[in-house]
Amino acid sequence: MKIRVLFLLIVISNFLHAQEGPNFPDMRSWAINNGDTTDRYIFADTAFIRSTPDTKLAPTDTLVVGDNITVVGVTSNSLTIRGIKAPWLKIIYLKNGEQQEGYVWLGLVSCMPLRRGDVKFVYGIERRADSIAVSSGRRDTIRRYLVRLKIVQNGNVLAKAAVLTPDDESAGYSGGKLMSGMGLTNVQNIIVLTFSGEACGIPTYDYYLAWTKSGQLVRFPDKVNIGDADVFSHSETFIFPNEKNGKPDMIFWKMEVEEATDKVDKDGFSIMKVTDKKSAVYAWDGVNERLTASN
Numbered sequence: 676m677k678i679r680v681l682f683l684l685i686v687i688s689n690f691l692h693a694q695e696g697p698n699f700p701d702m703r704s705w706a707i708n709n710g711d712t713t714d715r716y717i718f719a720d721t722a723f724i725r726s727t728p729d730t731k732l733a734p735t736d737t738l739v740v741g742d743n744i745t746v747v748g749v750t751s752n753s754l755t756i757r758g759i760k761a762p763w764l765k766i767i768y769l770k771n772g773e774q775q776e777g778y779v780w781l782g783l784v785s786c787m788p789l790r791r792g793d794v795k796f797v798y799g800i801e802r803r804a805d806s807i808a809v810s811s812g813r814r815d816t817i818r819r820y821l822v823r824l825k826i827v828q829n830g831n832v833l834a835k836a837a838v839l840t841p842d843d844e845s846a847g848y849s850g851g852k853l854m855s856g857m858g859l860t861n862v863q864n865i866i867v868l869t870f871s872g873e874a875c876g877i878p879t880y881d882y883y884l885a886w887t888k889s890g891q892l893v894r895f896p897d898k899v900n901i902g903d904a905d906v907f908s909h910s911e912t913f914i915f916p917n918e919k920n921g922k923p924d925m926i927f928w929k930m931e932v933e934e935a936t937d938k939v940d941k942d943g944f945s946i947m948k949v950t951d952k953k954s955a956v957y958a959w960d961g962v963n964e965r966l967t968a969s970n
Contacts, residue, residue: 701759704800704820704849704870705786709749717742718785718799718825720832724777728752728763735777736770741795741827744768744784747776754780758803789851789866794833796866798824798851804839818842824866826886836892838882840870845880847872858916860924860961861888865895865915876903883913887964895966896928896957905945908933926957926966 707713723734728750748765761781768775789796804821807814820842825835850869856862864886871879883895901909914920914927930953935945958969
C-alpha cells in the first residue's frame with residue numbers, strides 16, 4: 676500500500692512539473708505562459724519564422740513590425756541574443772488570408788498589445804542595458820533592460836523611443852495604457868508603460884511618453900509607487916490639464932510617503948502618518964514640443 680501511495684505521489688509530482696512548462700527569468704515581463712493562447716505583435720522590424728524552434732533550417736516566412744500573431748505554445752528551446760535568454764514560441768498567424776504556423780524567438784515579439792484604430796503601439800524588451808557602479812573600490816552590476824516603444828501604422832514605424840527599467844522583482848510583468856492628449860497642446864496620445872511585481876514592497880514603475888501631432892515621441896517624467904500593506908506607502912501622482920485642478924499645458928507631480936503608527940483604527944488596521952511630501956510643476960511647450968520643470 677505504501678509503495679502504491681509513493682508511486683502515486685511521484686506521478687502527481689511529475690504531472691505538476693510538466694504543467695509548469697519552461698521557465699526563463701528574462702521572459703517574465705512578456706506575461707506569456709505555456710498553455711495560454713495570447714495575442715501579440717511582432718516587435719522586431721523583421722522577424723524570421725521557422726519550421727522548428729531553432730535556427731538549423733532556413734526561415735519559412737518573414738513577418739514585420741506590428742504584424743498580428745497568436746502565441747499557442749512556449750518551447751523549452753532557448754536562444755540568447757543581446758544578453759536576453761528566452762524561448763522559442765509556437766505561433767499561428769494569417770498570411771494572404773490563410774492561417775500559417777511556425778516558431779519565432781520571444782525577443783522578436785511584443786509585450787502587451789496596444790492599439791487605437793489602425794495605429795499600433797508596439798513595445799518590447801530590446802536588449803540588456805547593464806552598467807557597472809564603482810564605490811569604495813567595489814564594482815556592482817546594475818541590471819537593467821532597454822525597453823523600446825514603436826508606433827506603427829500599416830507596417831511603417833512612425834516614431835520610436837526607449838526607456839530603461841530595472842531587471843529585478845519589478846520586472847515581474849508589464850502592461851500598458853493609452854491615454855488621450857490629456858488637454859496638452861498638440862499631443863495626440865500619452866502612452867504609459869508599466870513594470871511591476873506581484874508582492875508587497877515591490878516598486879511599480881510607470882514610464883510616460885507623449886506622442887505629438889507632428890509625430891514625435893517625447894519622454895515625460897516617470898512615476899514610482901511602492902506599497903507594503905498596513906506598513907508603508909510611497910505614492911506619486913500626476914494631474915494633467917483636463918483633470919480636476921488641472922491648468923492649461925501644466926503637469927503637476929505630487930509625492931507622499933506614509934508610515935504606520937502604533938495606533939490602529941476600529942477595524943484593526945494601522946493608522947498611517949504622512950512623513951514626507953514633495954511636489955513639482957512642469958510646463959509643456961506645445962509649439963517646440965518640450966517639457967520643462969517650472970519654478
